[in-house]
Amino acid sequence: MQMIKYMIKRILMLIPVLIGVSIIVFLIMRVFSPDPAPIVLGEHATQQSMQEWRLANGLNDPIWLQYVNYIKDAMTGNLGTSYYTKAPVTQEIFSRFPATIELAIAAIIFASLLGIFLGVVSAVKKNSIFDNGGRILALIGVSMPIFWLGILLIILFSGTLHWLPSTGRLNPLYQPTQITGFYLIDSLLTGNMNALVDALRHLVLPALALGMYSMAIITRMTRSSMLESMSQDYIRTARAKGITNRRVIRKHALRNALIPIVTVIGLQFGSLLGGAVLTETVFSWPGIGAYTVNCILKSDFPVVQGVVLLVAVVYVLVNLAVDIIYAFLDPRIKYAKKEG
Amino acid sequence: MNQVKEAKKPLQAERNADKPESQVKAMWEALKTNKAAIAGMYLILILTVVAVVVWASELMGMRILPYDPNDSDLSQSFVAPNSQHWFGTDQLGRDIFSRVLDGTKISLFVGIAAVAISMTIGVVFGSIAGYRGGKTDTIIMRFMDMMLAIPSILLAIAFMAALGKGIDKAIIAIGLVSIPEYARIIRGSILSAKENDYVQAARVIGNNDYSIIFKHILPNVVSSIVVRATLGVSSAILDTAALGFLGLGVQPPYAEWGDMLGRARGFIFSAPYTLVFPGVAITITVLAFNLFGDGLRDALDPKSRLR
Numbered sequence: 001m002q003m004i005k006y007m008i009k010r011i012l013m014l015i016p017v018l019i020g021v022s023i024i025v026f027l028i029m030r031v032f033s034p035d036p037a038p039i040v041l042g043e044h045a046t047q048q049s050m051q052e053w054r055l056a057n058g059l060n061d062p063i064w065l066q067y068v069n070y071i072k073d074a075m076t077g078n079l080g081t082s083y084y085t086k087a088p089v090t091q092e093i094f095s096r097f098p099a100t101i102e103l104a105i106a107a108i109i110f111a112s113l114l115g116i117f118l119g120v121v122s123a124v125k126k127n128s129i130f131d132n133g134g135r136i137l138a139l140i141g142v143s144m145p146i147f148w149l150g151i152l153l154i155i156l157f158s159g160t161l162h163w164l165p166s167t168g169r170l171n172p173l174y175q176p177t178q179i180t181g182f183y184l185i186d187s188l189l190t191g192n193m194n195a196l197v198d199a200l201r202h203l204v205l206p207a208l209a210l211g212m213y214s215m216a217i218i219t220r221m222t223r224s225s226m227l228e229s230m231s232q233d234y235i236r237t238a239r240a241k242g243i244t245n246r247r248v249i250r251k252h253a254l255r256n257a258l259i260p261i262v263t264v265i266g267l268q269f270g271s272l273l274g275g276a277v278l279t280e281t282v283f284s285w286p287g288i289g290a291y292t293v294n295c296i297l298k299s300d301f302p303v304v305q306g307v308v309l310l311v312a313v314v315y316v317l318v319n320l321a322v323d324i325i326y327a328f329l330d331p332r333i334k335y336a337k338k339e340g
Numbered sequence: 341m342n343q344v345k346e347a348k349k350p351l352q353a354e355r356n357a358d359k360p361e362s363q364v365k366a367m368w369e370a371l372k373t374n375k376a377a378i379a380g381m382y383l384i385l386i387l388t389v390v391a392v393v394v395w396a397s398e399l400m401g402m403r404i405l406p407y408d409p410n411d412s413d414l415s416q417s418f419v420a421p422n423s424q425h426w427f428g429t430d431q432l433g434r435d436i437f438s439r440v441l442d443g444t445k446i447s448l449f450v451g452i453a454a455v456a457i458s459m460t461i462g463v464v465f466g467s468i469a470g471y472r473g474g475k476t477d478t479i480i481m482r483f484m485d486m487m488l489a490i491p492s493i494l495l496a497i498a499f500m501a502a503l504g505k506g507i508d509k510a511i512i513a514i515g516l517v518s519i520p521e522y523a524r525i526i527r528g529s530i531l532s533a534k535e536n537d538y539v540q541a542a543r544v545i546g547n548n549d550y551s552i553i554f555k556h557i558l559p560n561v562v563s564s565i566v567v568r569a570t571l572g573v574s575s576a577i578l579d580t581a582a583l584g585f586l587g588l589g590v591q592p593p594y595a596e597w598g599d600m601l602g603r604a605r606g607f608i609f610s611a612p613y614t615l616v617f618p619g620v621a622i623t624i625t626v627l628a629f630n631l632f633g634d635g636l637r638d639a640l641d642p643k644s645r646l647r
Contacts, residue, residue, distance in 0.1 A: 020486035033502040143627035145578055147585050148601060148619035155612045166608075274491025278582055282605075292494060293586060296501045304498065312489040331595065 003327070010320045014313060014334050019071075021312045022305060029301045035059075035301035040083045057083070058133050070305070078303030079309075082295075089306040093288060097310070099169055100142050100183030100287035103279065104272040107202050107211035115215045116254075117223020119261075123230060134219060141216025146275050150282035151208035157205060166203050167284040174198045210279040214268035221264040225257035232256070266322030269308060270315045357500065367563060371638035376608045377635020383628035405436035409442035410593040418611045425619040430604060436614060439595035440621045446596045447625055450511050450589075451577040455569050458516025458576075462522020469523065469555050470530030481527065486521035492517040493582055500588045510589040518572060525568050529561035540554035563640050569635035574626040581622045597622045 037050040037059070045053075054060050058069060073080065079089035122134040165171075174195040176187040184203075185194035200320060229235065230253045238248045244278035276289035284290070288307055295303040371377050397404040409427075417434035419425050427436035469480040487495065491570035499513035533539060534557065542556045583589030584598025592599070597618040 004422065016482070017486060017489055021480065021489055024486060024490065024495075028498045036510070118563055139630065140623070143574070143630050144623045145581050145585075145598070145619065145626075147582065148615075148622065151601065151605070151608060151615050151619065159609045159612060237638070244585065254348075274493045277493050277497075278585070281586065293497055296494070296497050297588075299501065308490055308494065311491060311494070312486075312573045329348050 003324070005193065007320065007324070009317075010323070014316050017316055018195050018309055021308060022071070022074075023067070025305050026070070026309045029296075029299070029304060030066060031063060033299060036301065038084065039299045049261060074309075079306040082303050083300045084298065089302045092303055093306050093310060095181070096221060096286060096288045096291055098236075099285060100273070100280070101275050102184060102283060103203065103206055103210060104269065104276060106207035107271050107272055107275075108168040108214060109211075110207050111214035111218055111268065113212035115218025116222050116261065118215075118219040120226055120249065121227035122219065126227065131223075134223070138216040138219040138223075141212045141219075144212065145278075146209055146213060147278040147282050149212055150206065150279055153205045153209055154282070160183060160239055164205055166205070169199065169202050169286055170195065171198050206279050206283040206285055209276050210272060213275065214265075214272060217268055218261065218264055222257065222261050225260045226253055229253045229257040253335065255329075259326060262325050262329065263322055266318050266325075269318050273311050273314060348637065352416055364563070365637065371632050371635050373534065374635040374638060375637070376631050380628045380631025380633075380635060383624065384632055386532025387444055387448060387625055387628060391448045394442055395445045400436060405435075405438040405441055406440045408440040409434065409595045411435075413553070416613070418607070420611075421613055426609070428613045430600070431607060431611075436600075436617055438595070439600060440617050442595040443597045443600065443618065444625070446507070446579050446590055446594050447580060447622070449627075450507065451510045451573045451582045451629075454514035454518070454571045454576040454580070457512065457520035457548055458572065459522050459565065459569050461515075462519045462620055463526050463558070465519065466523035467558070470527035471534060471553055471557070477527070480523070484523050487517070487520045493579065496579055496583060497586065497588060500583060505588055506592050507590045507594060509578060510583055513583070514576050517579070518576065521572070522565070522568060524562055526561065528563055533557045533560055563636075567640055568638045569632060570629055570636055574629035574633065577626055577629070597603045 025316045030260075035054075036145040037053050038045060041050055041053055061069070070080070077090070079093075079256055082092050085092065091224055118134040118137065124133040125131050157164045174187075174192065176183060176190050176192045176195040180190055183199040186198065187193070187199060230249075234256075235248060235252055238252045243252075273289070276285075276287060277293055278289075280287045280290035281284065281293065288310075292304060292307045294300075295307070343390030366479040371381075374432070393404060412432035412434050414433050416425075416429050417431050419429040419433075421428040425435050425437065426491045427440060430436055430439070465480050465484070469477040495517045496586055499516055500509060503512060530553070537554055538553060542552050547556070580589055581601070584596045584600075585602040587599070587602050590596035590599055600618040604618075605613070607614055
């Protein structure tokens with residue numbers, strides 16, 4: 001019950017965050033950006049057509065009124081329509097969002113599994129060749145631009161070895177019936193194995209490119225957190241009791257080292273949505289990231305505002321999820337008590 | 341407590357915590373033993389020398405690079421790496437080796453200038469928030485949190501769309517998006533420093549807020565700012581390359597690594613070498629600042645060495 005109260009409190013905190021984020025985007029895109037009319041209508045548009053377009057989109061109103069109108073509409077779930085496609089922003093976003101989320105989840109799974117594995121091996125075999133190798137890999141992972149890693153993967157696995165496709169999300173021939181928009185789930189639900197294999201093959205390279213940076217951060221955090229927990233007295237006690245080394249590492253050291261690791265994974269998941277902008281551009285992935293860049297460049301304000309709000313919601317919810325996972329990992333943490 | 345301290349034989353840095361010069365000296369002593377950090381430092385030195393020499397030779401009208409980095413010759417386009425063109429030539433027949441070297445000055449300049457902007461503004465806001473506390477603190481820090489809830493690359497792209505393309509705009513955009521990180525660090529440091537006896541003493545003897553912040557508190561948190569700034573240069577260089585790759589950053593005729601990669605993308609299968617070397621340059625530069633920054637952080641806080 002107390003946990004539910006805490007969650008409701010945290011979700012309510014979304015409101016000021018969303019208002020603030022919307023003000024920032026509004027300021028950048030409506031106040032400081034050039035007039036969108038000539039960009040949207042093209043350079044041959046007449047003064048009159050531009051004037052009419054501004055009027056139709058409410059851009060002639062005072063800035064504060066434009067913002068108030070936007071918020072009023074947003075509260076009813078209406079985020080406006082795209083200046084270009086005229087389709088509702090919610091529809092524009094939700095048709096592309098599953099592609100980005102599927103990519104981000106695949107990337108964070110890869111980053112977490114490999115990152116925790118490398119971090120644990122590094123810590124257990126401190127100063128060995130594995131440790132040094134893991135640390136060098138982590139260092140290169142944080143220093144390499146995501147988009148360049150993507151390019152290298154394409155050159156190697158698509159251009160040279162011809163193992164994996166370089167662009168897109170699925171061969172259109174295998175398109176599964178749309179249920180959730182997540183191709184992996186849809187192909188499983190419809191039993192379309194060809195689609196599943198093809199979607200997985202398309203997913204591998206972008207997920208590797210997007211996840212590499214997070215993998216590096218998770219490796220570093222796991223290593224340091226494991227080293228710290230392995231130097232604790234309870235580990236010595238566990239060893240003295242004759243428990244096998246493998247069990248000590250898994251049940252005692254790793255379990256206690258997990259809290260900071262989970263935090264980092266949560267934070268990384270938030271940042272993956274930003275990294276998706278670049279990965280999606282490199283791999284022509286039909287997600288929200290590459291699309292948003294286009295919308296920013298084309299001054300399609302309603303879409304940009306919608307995407308940024310959605311990303312902020314995801315960011316806050318991921319942070320909340322991290323806090324809840326804490327409580328499961330460490331029973332000493334009681335949010336409701338702390339709050340009360 | 342005193343006994344414990346005596347028994348521990350405090351580190352040089354601890355003994356001189358109130359003297360910024362000694363803090364720097366102690367940091368250097370610890371840094372010297374860290375091979376990776378020293379390697380990073382030498383790499384930064386080499387990159388800086390390359391950047392300065394290229395820039396100075398350009399100013400003096402001398403040609404140091406094997407070819408003019410902006411000189412296109414379509415008859416020489418897509419020459420694979422050979423003894424004349426070590427890194428090959430690009431789609432316009434420009435020598436990639438010369439362009440990669442020339443790009444050093446842009447990346448270092450944009451990276452450092454952007455960090456200077458975010459650091460200056462971040463320090464001012466962070467100091468005010470930490471020192472003033474109360475409502476001022478809440479307003480400033482909530483605003484910073486909101487900026488952090490927007491992915492920085494999207495925010496930078498939006499700034500670029502608002503400001504227009506170009507090297508100066510890229511610096512401003514990249515500088516603005518990193519402000520919250522500095523503000524947070526400074527605020528935290530100020531909050532803990534403000535409780536120290538020397539700050540209380542400075543207040544008692546009648547120093548005003550401005551002089552307490554700038555003369556008494558900031559010099560003592562300077563090392564954490566330096567660490568953050570060094571690591572900040574590496575992320576600023578990555579952001580510059582990302583903007584360049586998307587076609588938004590530094591514009592031609594400047595040779596910028598990200599821009600070079602973005603323009604060569606269409607030739608990924610026909611001329612992959614055009615995409616290899618600019619990326620290597622970005623990675624080495626970012627790696628250098630990461631190595632050095634990590635070393636500085638460890639020197640400042642030995643506990644973090646585990647990482």
